[in-house]
Amino acid sequence: MSIIRVNGLGFDVHVSGEKDNPGLVCIHGAGANLDQFEEQHAYFSDAFYVVSLSLRGHGNSEHPPGPIQETYAIRVLAQDVIQILETLNIRKTHLLGNSAGGVVGYEIVNQRPDLVRSLITFGTTGKMAVPGFLRQVTLRVDTRNVTHEPETRLKKLAAYTSKNPEVVSQVYRMFMAARAGIPGLRYALGSYNYLPLIRSMEVPYYILKGTQDRDINLFLGSTLGALKDQATRTNLDSRIITIPQAGHMTNLDNPREFNKRLLELVKPN
Structure with missing residues (x-):
């Protein structure tokens, strides 16, 4: 692991494998960090x-100064990742994103489609439209959770992510290391719409769906519709793959099946 400085911040980055091999870049969600992808490395x-990184304010990556409503905007997070890829001289890669990491993946495709070989998301929806006042309420609640008795509050949040006690413990440790970044990133996730981008993408788009990811699965309808439209228009192999016995952090709950199915998608023909 190493620290790479871009946009005035130090980012924790883990790289493994030979540089001449196809790229696989892993981006975690709100509250997690690069440790989520140990099994994929x-x-x-x-x-x-294989490259994984901790987004700003998460893990050992630095938290930026300034208003978090601006410093954690999705476009800014995507620019962080793009500059890290450029620093590593990665020209084209498969992008794997969980939850917020998938949303960052959409924005990377939007800003730099030339860098993307395929996009794979799990626990991610293509659109979110939370009313402004509810976003402000969530911001206040998240700020309280990470500053007032975070051990108790974040442990309860972690318990909601998985039915596996070992996964819950790992998620809790990651949440505790992301206290600076959680409120800003979750605020950014309250309002976005990448459905038009999904329909217009010129690279394969795959969704890995954990059967136990109840909340996200309730909101996947429009995303799946956009994926179907894209596949029909382009004739690309874009599709949804179901991962049994797995929740929001699918790769932690069922890593064996997750890796097997992911390899089928990214394996060169």
Whole structure:
């Protein structure tokens, strides 16, 4: 692991595999960090150049100064990742994003489609439209959670992510290391619409759906519709793949099935 400085901040980055291999870049969601993708480094690094990173304010990456409503905007997070890829001299890569990481993936496709070989998301919806006043309420609640008795409050939030006690413990540790970044990133996730982008993408788009990710699965309808429209228009192999016995952080709950199905998608023909 190493620290890469871009946009005036230090970012924790983990790289494994040979640089000449196809790229696989892993982006976590709100409250997590690069530790979420340890299994993917172990499984894919023989054939891929695997990169995971901790977004600003998460893990060992630095938290920016300034209003978090601006410093954690999705376009800014995407620019962080793009500059890290450029620093690593990655020309084209598969993008794997969980939850907020998938939304960052959409924005990377939007800003720099030339960098993307395929986009794979899990626990991510293509559109979110939370009313402004509710976003402000959520921001206040999140700020309280990470500043007032965070051990108790974040432990309860972690318990909601998985039915596996070991996964819950790992998620809790990641949440505790992301206290600076959680409110800003979750605020940014309150309002976005990448459905038109999904329909217009010129690279394969895959959704890995954890069967136990109840909340996200309730809102996947419009995203799946956009994926179907894109696949029909382009004739690309865009599709949804179901992962059993897995929740929001699908790769932690069922890593064996997750890696197997992911390899089927990114494996060169």
